[in-house]
Amino acid sequence: MPSDPLVAQHVLEFPGGYTRTTGPVIGRFLSELRARRIVGARTAEGRVLVPPLEYDPATGEPVTGEYVEVGPAGTITTWAWVDEPLPGHPLDHPFAWALIKLDGADTALLHAVAADDPKALSAGSRVWPVWRDRPTGHITDLSHFVPEVTKIVSNVRAEYRLQAGGALRVFLEGVARGILLGSRCARCEKVYVPLRLACPECGSDLPDTLELPDTGTITTFAINNLPDPRAPEVPFVSAYILLDGADIPMIALIGDVPAHEVRQGMRVRAVWVPENERTASMANIRWFAPTGEPDVELT
């Protein structure tokens, strides 16, 4: 539909803006802001007005010439959450308007507060100013406020040299050849995988080493929604897999199947990396994938 030729846009604008004098009180406040200080004016009754006015609105008396540095932190008394900021707002992402009683002030300053979401704020929240890089003597020299620091992130990193000796060395040497090795306890009649030197139940030595197939059954599993460097994508499934012939399940990733289709009793087979990429590491098995065989009834 053609637009109505008798409808037009009309813009009211004062190019360059109005020049306004500040007077001595507001001028002092803005000059202090430019120096990255927030001050209030003390009234004859001893209250501190922030931002300052020339006259005490409670009495009509001129404020005294005393300026008091306040803040820089303060406490939110009232706030409202802006989900969709307007172009003229101080922040271009969701933020809060707040009345902030700066430490040492008797009145509240109205400004913007940046927070990740409204749940992070409440009346009583402590906030601190964020200054603009180049203050000019304007209320927006205070870019906005942010919540007080209540938590930090601690990085922990320590390096070790681990050596696979004993049973683990034998097991991983098997894995390097594409074979899963286990141990059998004659007394308990149980097969353990990975290979171990002593039975965890009876303590007997386990001299018998046996090769186990790389097929098995999922006994239980978990769907993981946090990324892990070993997993191809999120969500991924980690499962207990009871290898055929073993009595103790081992933990491994499940792949080549959507997470929501994984189930207890599902038959799976190890997916090995190509032979020329193999090392003496469990990384040789990318994950276990469904074989397509009928599910197994778990006892």
Next chain:
Amino acid sequence: MRDVAIVAFAQTRHTDHDTGASEPELIQPVINEVKERTGLDRFGFTCSGSCDYLAGAPFSFVSALDALAAWPPISESHVEMDGAWALYEAWVRLQHGDIDSALVYGFGKSSLGDLRTIMTLQLDPYYLAPLGLDQLSYAALQAAAVGAERPELDEIVRRSRADGRGNPYALDLPDPEGEDFALRPLRKTDVPPITDGAAAIVLATGDLAARLCPNPAYIRGIAHRIEPHYLGLRDLARSPSAADAARAAGVGKGPVEVAELHAQFPHEEIILRRALELDGDTVINPSGGPLAANPVMATGLIRVGEAARRIHDGTARRTVAHAASGPCLQQNLVTVLEA
């Protein structure tokens, strides 16, 4: 004090969109209506309320005089405020004793621009306007300070819209639905409708009032009070200036049958009911109030007209009208009308 009465009231059928009518074209029908009703075509004094920022043109109220028949020259004044304050000025002028009638009107087309950000232009230029604080932002801060329960707020909106559907001059708005926020904690349904409209009132004194109207609505009290502009200097949950104005106007000297309150948001009605000490016996905003039609700069004057109309039609003997101006009910004007 001279007895001053409201003897005629007219308003436009308000619209939620720009009909294309110019301001004089918007005003002329209501001016003509009150002239016909009173039989007067000249008035001792004329006063209007409007805001040039709504039209985006300086002195737009001057061209609006074309609707009045202003030649030979009339005695005329204007307030850059809601028409309710024009009525106050006219009431003061009538106290001088040398004239016996006054024409008052208010008008506004809030459909032409973005009312939400135009309202930023009324804020102090040092501390508030540079932040881009807009109408919904400061209203939401006040709503948060009041902290009213959601069902109470929803019921105010529901009642206002239902009453508005019964008022041929207000907008037809459906029962409020949906929980979308305009600006938390304000819901979209808490926001008054963008409205274009105008209203006119004729004031007359003494014998003239009785001749012009069978049931004049006498102004028995009228007062306005103001609070600091800066929001951080106030307790936004209360309105001491509305309470002071109500005391000065004598609201509590008798039962109030009907109160028309200039509450643009439901939390403002809660603040004002407390400030004016209105109990459950008072019918609030039977016209639907600003939540059903909010022609900015006429909304407050319409409250006075609606409160007078209840006395003109004999359904009430004592009513109260309230008008507000400035951010978060900064300034409040209270009028007590009696049969």
